[in-house]
Amino acid sequence: MGQILSSRTNAVLTLELSNPGKANALDFAMLAALDEHIAQIGEDDTIRAVVLRGTAGGAFSSGADIREWSALDPQAFATQWIGEGNAVFRRFERLRCPTVAVIEGLCFGGGLELALCCDLRLAGAGARLRFPEVAIGAIPGWEGGDRLQRIAGRGRALEAVLLSREIDPTTALQWGVVNAVCAPQDIETQLQEWTTRLCAISPRAAALAKSLIVDDDKDPHAAYPAAALAVRISPDAELGIRAFFAKTSAIF
Template sequence: MGTIKLARRGQVLEATLEHPGKANAIDRAMLAKLDELVERVQADSGIRVLVLRGTPGGSFSAGADVRDWAPLSPEEFGRDWIAQGNRIFRRFEQLRCPTVAAIEGACFGGGLELALCADLRLASEPARFRFPETGIGAIPGWEGGPRLARIAGRGRALEAVLTGRELDAATALQWGLVNAVHPAERFAAALAALVEQLCAVSPRAAALAKQAIVGEHESESFHARAGREIKASADAETGLRAFFDKRPARF
């Protein structure tokens, strides 16, 4: 049975996928932990950034745990695995704070689907990406195909899903699947620098800007409403004062 270990470092919460012996394959216990993680972040406004990672220097996740879902009936599979998983994944995708998937090794199947729910994906050079599902008579059921299509385009998403092609980190960067690739020996420093950048911005502005991009809403009315809200906030006052004083804002 897998789990997700949490470590709080100041304004940053690090969540590590752990399923020893299974390359962090996602099972039902881990889905439940992911749901609990979402609740914790939503309840704690002091968390400014969430980092999701796998084994340091190793696998992010080999995918969904086939031995966990294979015995399910079609009805149970659709209801308890696919629908429930998608509910949790959507909640994770729409978290108010920035989320970063730190990927250092295999990121396959359901693990890739989870990584695609993060706002940003940082990869080390050994990272690999693949949707193997159609090769075993399954599909990426946690909406990984549509998410990849929005990021990389329909043709590339279809290629990845229908052929099961494995992508190296350089190709993933070319496709836009990841935001940056770093040598393994510089990965930790690059991740720390990115997290520091994300912690430096206005948390309220970040939440509204993310909602504008990720959320489902009528864009024109949302942007007007969000603009009024942020303009009336203490963050806007802090940012404008710093701008006119010609110094960095501290939120």
């Protein structure tokens, strides 16, 4: 049974996928643990950024635990594993604070689907991204193909899914699937730079700006004026405007 280990440094919460012996394959226990963390983050405004990673220097996740889901009857698989899993992934994708996936090794199947729920992705030079599902008579059921399509385009998403193509870090960067690729020794430095920046920006503005990008169901005619009003009447706007005219950096 896997687990998600958590640690915190100042305003940054790190969640580590941990399922030793299975390359951090995702199981029901890990989905439940992720959902618990989502709820806790929602109640703690002092968390300004979330880092999701696998074993340091090793696998992010080899995918969904096939021994777990293959034991389910088809209806339970569809409703519990896929339906409930997607609900957790959507809640994670829509967290108010920015999220960063650190991908250093294997990132296959459901693991890649989870990484695609993050706002930013940092890959190590040894990262390996792939959707292998169709080769075993399955599909990327946690909406990974659709998320990849929105990032990289339909043609590339179909190529990745139908050919089970492994996407190397260079290609992932060209496709926009990852935001940066680092040598192993540089990953922590790059991650620190990102999280420092994410913790310095306005948390209210970040949450609203993110929601306008992530929420595909919004009515843009209503959503943008509402978000603009919400941030404009917030204390963050006053701080930012004062800092701008004072030619200083706002401290949120």
